[in-house]
Ligand SMILES: Nc1ncnc2c1ncn2[C@@H]1O[C@H](COP(=O)(O)OP(=O)(O)OP(=O)(O)O)[C@@H](O)[C@H]1O
């Protein structure tokens with residue numbers, strides 16, 4: 001049986017796809033067979049971030065409609081042979097996703113995979129709803145910013161009431177906070193909500209903080225999940241997140257402004 | 270307040286303002302998201318009935334749903350107009 005993880009946020013552009021790509025790669029690198037699915041029908045992007053955009057022949061909707069088998073549609077990652085990508089359809093609209101169809105695909109994948117990562121689209125419409133409906137765990141990606149925190153809270157309400165687990169009165173979805181695009185310097189100056197602030201408002205278990213980092217754009221430019229950039233702060237932050245999720249005890253990093261006055265004067269990133 | 274505190278508070282203002290606003294908003298939205306689905310409809314129908322007898326504004330009526338442990342209460346509040354000529 002696979003564990004299904006939804007990467008969700010409500011608000012758009014907070015780093016869901018970046019996170020999905022990174023943790024899927026991280027889990028696969030740790031030896032777990034992992035599939036990552038793009039639920040953003042009509043606006044697919046995960047293929048670009050994973051660097052497999054030119055190898056997409058069949059997509060998620062083709063599988064749901066029986067136009068292709070799962071094996072035909074799953075794209076094997078070029079950097080890790082335990083990682084597979086299922087791309088979203090670029091041409092169709094969100095209504096092409098049916099609850100039954102999505103459930104069937106996830107069931108089939110569950111037989112063969114250890115982890116299934118669902119990259120949710122923004123919003124609370126059909127695609128976002130189906131991405132979280134079957135989940136066991138939810139990674140709530142949040143930026144330290146008022147509208148993102150509010151949307152995350154809204155998402156938490158939906159996770160606890162509109163999921164399969166909720167409807168079947170099973171143990172609720174496990175929710176984790178991933179605070180991304182964090183700038184310790186700005187927090188220190190009082191310009192940005194701190195980890196503690198966000199945690200206090202959302203009362204969620206913190207899985208990790210990902211700093212605002214140039215390495216994320218570099219990674220997406222080259223189509224390689226940022227977690228493979230092992231020297232980068234964001235890459236290390238995602239590696240920690242994967243390790244913590246798997247039960248390792250890793251102290252939190254990237255929360256404090258380490259660079260003092262001299263650090264700022266003499267370089268650093 | 271020391272000079273140091275002054276700098277501290279003036280510097281933390283924008284993030285702490287954000288936090289304060291969020292705390293209030295989130296608390297409010299959590300309550301309203303937990304409300305029963307029928308509440309808006311109930312409020313509308315109550316208003317229709319009341320307006321048959323008294324001229325009241327739409328804002329003159331409020332229906333509050335509260336949940337305290339396993340006890341749920343519905344509080345209905347109607348503000349009657351001061352001007353008695355407005356009554357039938
Ligand atoms: N830690 C980070 N540091 C710097 N930039 C980041 C970071 N995380 C994400 N970004 C940037 O933010 C933008 C949005 O990221 P991403 O596409 O992952 O968000 P999303 O939540 O999937 O968006 P959408 O809601 O549109 O699906 C991208 O340009 C990405 O490079």
Ligand SMILES: [Mg+2]
Nearest residue numbers: 016017040045
């Ligand atoms: Mg995305």
